[in-house]
Amino acid sequence: MHHAGPGPRTLTVVRQEASLGAARDLEFGLELLAKARTGDIGPMLRLYRPAPTVAFGQRDTRLPGFEAAAQGCRDNGFEPLVRRAGGRAAAYHQGTLVVDHIEPDADAIAGSKSRFGYFGELFAETLRSVGVQAAVGEIPGEYCPGEYSVHGTDRTSGSRIKLVGTAQRVVAGGWLFSSVIVVENSAPIRKVLTDSYAALGLEWDPATAGAVNDLVPGVDVAAVEDALLATYAGHATLTSAAFSSLGA
16 A cells, blocks of 8 residues: 555554543644654554634634634634644534544655545545545635545535545654544534634635535434444554553
C-alpha cells in the first residue's frame, strides 16, 4: 500500500471513550503525532466523540467579527478554538465522530496531496455502506469549504449536504489526518455556524450543513464507527489498544 492511505499492514485502533475537553482533544492529537515521528508509537487510529466545539481557522481570527463569533459560539454552548490548520470555522459535538489517523512516515510530505483524495474516498465508501448516497467534492456554499469534503445527496430532493470535513498536519517524520463525520443532531451545528459566519461576515448556505441521519434516519455514531472500521479492515489488519496506554 502507498503512503497516501493506511500504508501499514497493521493499524492500532484506540477508542477514546470520553472527551478530554475541547482544547485538550485537539492538543492530544498533536502530541500523538510528535510521538509517531520519534517512533514512540506506531500507526494508529484514534476515535472519539468530541465536546461541542467550533474550530476556527487562522484566517478567521483576523476578521473584525472574530470576537463576536467566538462569543456566539459560547452562547450556543460550543467552545471556540483556533486550529493550526487553515480553512474556515467548522463545528462538531457528541453527535459526530472524530477520526485521527496518525502514522510515522519518513517521507510524510511527499504523499500529503494524494492523502486527501484517498481518505475522501475511504469515508465516502464508509457512508455508502450505511445507505448514504455519498461522494467526494466541495459543494456550493458549504461551511469550511474543501476540495475533498465528503457530501451526501438527498434521494428525494437531490440537495447535497456536507458530512465529512478533513484536515491534515504534516511534520518531518510523520502525519496526522483528522476527519470529522457529522452523524446525528445537525440542528445545533447549523445554528452555531449560522451565527458564527454572520459575525465573521462570511457567506455560506446553511442548507449544506447536515448529518448522516438526516439522509438515512436511524443511523447513529456507533453504526458509522462500525462501518468505518469494516472499511479500514479492507486496507489494513486492525488491532486494538486501551486509550489509557497512550498516557493522556
